[in-house]
Amino acid sequence: xxxxxxxxxxxxxxxxxxxxxxxxxxxxxxxxxxxxxxxxxxxxxxxxxxxxxxxxxxxxxxxxxxxxxxxxxxxxxxxxxxxxxxxxxxxxxxxxxxxxxxxxxxxxxxxxxxxxxxxxxxxxxxxxxxxxxxxxxxxxxxxxxxxxxxxxxxxxxxxxxxxxxxxxxxxxxxxxxxxxxxxxxxxxxxxxxxxxxxxxxxxxxxxxxxxxxxxxxxxxxxxxxxxxxxxxxxxxxxxxxxxxxxxxxxxxxxxxxxxxxxxxxxxxxxxxxxxxxxxxxxxxxxxxxxxxxxxxxxxxxxxxxxxxxxxxxxxxxxxxxxxxxxxxxxxxxxxxxxxxxxxxxxxxxxxxxxxxxxxxxxxxxxxxxxxxxxxxxxxxxxxxxxxxxxxxxxxxxxxxxxxxxxxxxxxxxxxxxxxxxxxxxxxxxxxxxxxxxxxxxxxxxxxxxxxxxxxxxxxxxxxxxxxxxxxxxxxxxxxxxxxxxxxxxxxxxxxxxxxxxxxxxxxxxxxxxxxxxxxxxxxxxxxxxxxxxxxxxxxxxxxxxxxxxx
Amino acid sequence: xxxxxxxxxxxxxxxxxxxxxxxxxxxxxxxxxxxxxxxxxxxxxxxxxxxxxxxxxxxxxxxxxxxxxxxxxxxxxxxxxxxxxxxxxxxxxxxxxxxxxxxxxxxxxxxxxxxxxxxxxxxxxxxxxxxxxxxxxxxxxxxxxxxxxxxxxxxxxxxxxxxxxxxxxxxxxxxxxxxxxxxxxxxxxxxxxxxxxxxxxxxxxxxxxxxxxxxxxxxxxxxxxxxxxxxxxxxxxxxxx
Numbered sequence: 117x118x119x120x121x122x123x124x125x126x127x128x129x130x131x132x133x134x135x136x137x138x139x140x141x142x143x144x145x146x147x148x149x150x151x152x153x154x155x156x157x158x159x160x161x162x163x164x165x166x167x168x169x170x171x172x173x174x175x176x177x178x179x180x181x182x183x184x185x186x187x188x189x190x191x192x193x194x195x196x197x198x199x200x201x202x203x204x205x206x207x208x209x210x211x212x213x214x215x216x217x218x219x220x221x222x223x224x225x226x227x228x229x230x231x232x233x234x235x236x237x238x239x240x241x242x243x244x245x246x247x248x249x250x251x252x253x254x255x256x257x258x259x260x261x262x263x264x265x266x267x268x269x270x271x272x273x274x275x276x277x278x279x280x281x282x283x284x285x286x287x288x289x290x291x292x293x294x295x296x297x298x299x300x301x302x303x304x305x306x307x308x309x310x311x312x313x314x315x316x317x318x319x320x321x322x323x324x325x326x327x328x329x330x331x332x333x334x335x336x337x338x339x340x341x342x343x344x345x346x347x348x349x350x351x352x353x354x355x356x357x358x359x360x361x362x363x364x365x366x367x368x369x370x371x372x373x374x375x376x377x378x379x380x381x382x383x384x385x386x387x388x389x390x391x392x393x394x395x396x397x398x399x400x401x402x403x404x405x406x407x408x409x410x411x412x413x414x415x416x417x418x419x420x421x422x423x424x425x426x427x428x429x430x431x432x433x434x435x436x437x438x439x440x441x442x443x444x445x446x447x448x449x450x451x452x453x454x455x456x457x458x459x460x461x462x463x464x465x466x467x468x469x470x471x472x473x474x475x476x477x478x479x480x481x482x483x484x485x486x487x488x489x490x491x492x493x494x495x496x497x498x499x500x501x502x503x504x505x506x507x508x509x510x511x512x513x514x515x516x517x518x519x520x521x522x523x524x525x526x527x528x529x530x531x532x533x534x535x536x537x538x539x540x541x542x543x544x545x546x547x548x549x550x551x552x553x554x555x556x557x558x559x560x561x562x563x564x565x566x567x568x569x570x571x572x573x574x575x576x577x578x579x580x581x582x583x584x585x586x587x588x589x590x591x592x593x594x595x596x597x598x599x600x601x602x603x604x605x606x607x608x609x610x611x612x613x614x615x616x617x618x619x620x621x622x623x624x625x626x627x628x629x630x631x632x633x634x635x636x637x638x639x640x641x642x643x644x645x646x647x648x649x650x651x652x653x654x655x656x657x658x659x660x661x662x663x664x665x666x
Numbered sequence: 667x668x669x670x671x672x673x674x675x676x677x678x679x680x681x682x683x684x685x686x687x688x689x690x691x692x693x694x695x696x697x698x699x700x701x702x703x704x705x706x707x708x709x710x711x712x713x714x715x716x717x718x719x720x721x722x723x724x725x726x727x728x729x730x731x732x733x734x735x736x737x738x739x740x741x742x743x744x745x746x747x748x749x750x751x752x753x754x755x756x757x758x759x760x761x762x763x764x765x766x767x768x769x770x771x772x773x774x775x776x777x778x779x780x781x782x783x784x785x786x787x788x789x790x791x792x793x794x795x796x797x798x799x800x801x802x803x804x805x806x807x808x809x810x811x812x813x814x815x816x817x818x819x820x821x822x823x824x825x826x827x828x829x830x831x832x833x834x835x836x837x838x839x840x841x842x843x844x845x846x847x848x849x850x851x852x853x854x855x856x857x858x859x860x861x862x863x864x865x866x867x868x869x870x871x872x873x874x875x876x877x878x879x880x881x882x883x884x885x886x887x888x889x890x891x892x893x894x895x896x897x898x899x900x901x902x903x904x905x906x907x
Contacts, residue, residue, distance in 0.1 A: 420766030428754040431795070501750035507716040508744040509767045510736045 146239055153243030161247055171244070172350060178240060179342040182262075185233050186269030188297055193229035194270070194277045197221045198386070199393040208390065218382040222274055229273075230266035237262070244353065254352040257360050261345035264367035268341045271374030275381055281389035298437045302444040309448055341370055417511050421519045428498075434582065438490060446535065449483060453539040473545040474607075474614060477556050480535045481603040484528060484564050485596065492528070492568035493595050494583035495520045496661065497576045507665065513573075514658040521562075521569045521654060529561045548621065552614060559642070560606055563649030564599050570653025571595045574660040602649045609642040667692050668713060668819060668852055673722030674874075675708050682708040684874035686722070690867075692818075695841055695851040697865030699858065699896075701904055705874040706854040707747065710823045713852060714744040727818055740768065743812030747824040747854075749804040753797035757788055757807050760796060761814055768815040775814065782810035786836070801828040809837070819850045826857050838864050862896040872904045 160174070161167045198221050207217055241258045244250065337343055348363035414422065429435050453476070496517070499506060506516050536553045545553075575591020586592065613635035620627050627635070668690040675683040683705040690696040700706050711717040712724060715735050724731040726738040751760060758779060765775035783789045786806040791799065799807065805828050812820060825841075826834050841864055845851055855861050861868060862882050869879040878885055878899075885899050 416766040416769045416772075420763045423759075423766075424752060424755065424763050427759065428752060431754040501748075502752050504716055504744075504746055504750065505752075505764075505767075508714050508739060508742070510740040510769075511767065512736060 146236065149236060150239035150243055153240045154246060157243050157247040171248070175244060175349065176343075176346050178237070179265075179346045180340075182233065182237055183265055183269060183340070183342040186230055186266055187273050189229040189233060190225070190270045190273035191277055192294065192297075193225045194222070194274050195281075197225040197228070198274070198277065199281055199390055204390060204393075208387075214387040214390075215379065215383055218386050219379065222270065222378070222382075225274075226266060226270035229270060234262050234266060241349070244349075248353045250353050253357055253360060254349070257348050257352040257364055260364050261348055261367060264364070264371045265341060265345055267371040268367070268374055271371065271378045274378045275374075278378075278381055278385055278389055281393055282385055294434070294437060298440055302440060306444060306447060309451060341367055344370075417509075417515065418519050418522065421516075422523055425498075425523050442487065442531075445483070446531070449479075449535060450538050450542070453542045469543045470545050470549045470618060473540050473543050473549045473553055474611070476536065476539050476543070477553050477560075477610075478603060478607045480532050480539075480557065481560050481564065481606075482600070483535065484532045484561060485599045485603065487528060487531065488524070488564050488568040488599070489587045489592060489595060490583060492524045492565050493572040493592060494580070494586035495524060495569050496573045496657075497578060497580055497586040498583065500578050500580075503576075503578050503665070512658075513662040514655075517569060517573055517654055517658045517661070521565055524569065525562055525565045528565060529558065532557050532561055546618075546621075548617070552610075556606070556610060556642075559646040560603065563602055563606075563646040566650035567599045567602060567653045568595055570655075570657035571598070573657030574653075576661065576665075598653075602645070606642055606645055609638050609645065613638040667725075667727055668696075668850055669723075669725040670709075670713070671723040671725070673709075673712060673719045673724060675705075675712060675717065676720045681874045683712070683719070683871075686871070686874075686876050688869055688876060688879060690850055690852055692850050693845050693848045694867060695845045695853060695865045697861035697868045698852065698854040698871065699856070699861055699868060699900060700871035704871045704904075706871055707823055709871065710821055710852070710854050714742060714821050715739045716744075740815075741818045743815070743817035743820045745808050745812045745820065745822040745825060747827065749801070749808040751796050751804055751807065754795060756793050756795055757783065757799070758792040760807065761811055764811040764814050770815045778814055778816075779810075782813060785840075786810050802830060802833060805829060806833065809840075813844075817849070819852070820844060821852045823854045825853060825855065826860060834860070858896045858900060868896065870900060870903050878903050 344363045344366045351359035580586045729738040731738045761779040
């Protein structure tokens with residue numbers, strides 16, 4: 117009923133349109149995965165002797181990965197649905213047995229945790245069916261295998277979660293799992309990037325990799341459900357229906373066994389764990405002393421907001437994952453520049469290095485836009501319903517907004533300058549380009565932050581549950597568009613004079629007076645643009661916030 | 667002192683507050699009562715500087731709220747009906763935040779915070795995050811925060827919601843003590859017996875208009891109902907209006 121009501125109201129406010137757009141994007145993504153899978157499998161099949169072996173090795177690895185993903189996803193969803201959902205107090209107060217509640221929630225959670233994983237691995241299995249000419253039995257076996265794996269993963273996760281919640285607070289466990297999952301994902305991504313996959317375009321390297329992959333031994337665990345699922349699909353693809361049916365039956369019998377076991381365990385400990393989860397968690401670490409040294413350099417209101425922002429940010433465990441992702445993003449960005457094969461480029465290296473440095477300013481600015489969208493744009497909205505404190509306090513909205521600006525401009529300026537300086541060192545640019553880049557970033561950052569904080573004030577959402585919700589709005593879109601336009605315009609204004617100066621230096625030719633005038637005027641305009649980008653949105657935002665929330 | 671001079675607040679064609687004029691003297695506890703949707707919270711929020719009136723003037727100790735809101739707000743301790751706070755701060759950190767926001771001298775602020783936490787029996791919870799507080803505890807913390815900068819005026823919306831009997835007794839005693847010390851109290855409440863008990867004067871608002879004002883005794887005399895309590899007076903006035 118909730119889903120029906122949510123959908124029946126979706127026509128209001130353009131939510132139906134948003135659903136259609138995201139649905140279309142999802143479909144495009146699905147088709148993309150199918151296309152890539154067909155390409156890869158088609159290539160593998162064309163490789164003599166190794167082709168089929170490689171394909172089935174891939175299938176085996178896919179099933180292990182699928183099971184791992186399903187288990188991880190199920191753990192998080194079970195924690196939420198079985199122990200942390202807000203309506204649990206109401207539901208458990210009803211005259212319904214906890215077994216029924218557990219079963220209902222478990223089924224809902226199984227669907228929620230599995231549907232996306234299943235839907236977006238289907239194209240890979242479909243590609244297998246197309247390339248290896250699987251019949252109806254293959255496709256039926258695929259659906260059955262995925263469904264049974266989803267049930268097994270969900271049942272196993274429920275057992276783990278129910279046992280763990282009795283010992284560790286549910287909310288803390290969820291945060292730990294989210295962070296762990298993110299750490300593993302980022303480390304895998306970093307590892308993959310550091311392997312430099314772009315080398316695979318080199319045929320010699322690629323054939324070596326193929327030989328290596330064919331020699332890889334995937335874990336031979338006959339008691340893993342993923343092994344039975346793989347065996348059933350392999351049998352269906354190779355024309356052994358009896359074996360396929362046997363392994364399918366094995367999967368489902370184990371799935372049923374897990375389900376019945378989890379229900380029996382739920383009868384015993386689910387309600388105990390649920391009650392424990394309802395109690396509020398006390399702090400693990402207490403501060404050592406009540407008196408905290410505040411900065412005497414900053415005024416009291418600035419110091420108040422700065423301390424509040426820092427403490428609120430670092431105590432929100434969901435924010436740690438954002439910091440971790442940001443760190444990984446910076447590492448990968450810097451590594452990409454280190455890995456550039458400049459020595460193999462057909463263009464003059466000095467020219468290319470400095471051209472890349474100039475373009476790097478734009479790239480770094482786009483990283484800045486992304487980070488500002490995540491942290492700067494939701495700055496005002498992050499006050500949430502406590503915004504009345506700001507309204508009632510003896511500071512103006514304008515003052516409040518500039519305090520927010522100052523809190524975000526310094527760390528983001530530091531981040532962007534680090535990106536620029538380190539990448540310029542890898543590019544071995546001229547001193548002129550180094551100075552130009554650092555000064556340009558120094559001017560651009562306040563502009564982007566001004567647009568972010570200003571528009572965030574003009575389009576606040578004090579009811580948002582998290583910052584991602586704030587930025588996925590009309591205001592967030594305006595911010596992305598306007599800040600991209602600002603950066604683009606800034607780069608354009610600088611491009612001409614920088615090229616003139618660089619070429620004059622390269623050719624050892626002095627500039628004439630008119631050229632100097634043009635260079636000066638362009639840089640002046642670029643600087644003025646930055647000033648306007650910083651001030652105008654901030655003033656507009658302050659006025660809009662004061663008018664609409666007063 | 668609080669002065670409202672022909673204050674109105676319109677939301678489109680709806681007049682949430684309509685031509686409200688009143689004056690609350692120094693050291694007075696003024697009770698503001700009315701049915702749901704009468705305009706109490708809107709009035710309270712205008713006095714606190716959170717909402718701008720559509721017309722009229724509000725003066726706080728002679729300072730015009732529209733002309734000089736920063737100076738006017740410095741004199742006010744505002745206590746809302748729903749205590750939304752920064753959940754990731756502890757009680758003591760929140761008080762420190764408020765002290766800095768109101769530019770209270772840092773040396774005296776910490777001592778005053780400790781005193782208020784003890785007064786509102788929150789000392790044991792001072793270092794716990796606000797997200798672990800009950801509604802009543804958050805309400806008491808907000809009161810402590812409102813008094814931290816020793817305001818000349820305290821504006822309160824529904825002060826007793828979520829408080830246990832001990833908390834109610836504490837708040838009533840505190841309001842009397844503050845008023846005796848010269849603090850102007852503007853209190854909006856649905857709890858009529860409490861309003862009758864502690865308020866020097868009562869103002870009754872209905873559909874945005876102030877329909878009666880005076881001490882409980884004055885109101886009874888005006889309606890010629892000597893034995894009636896404030897509830898009966900309120901019901902009669904709001905039914906007739």
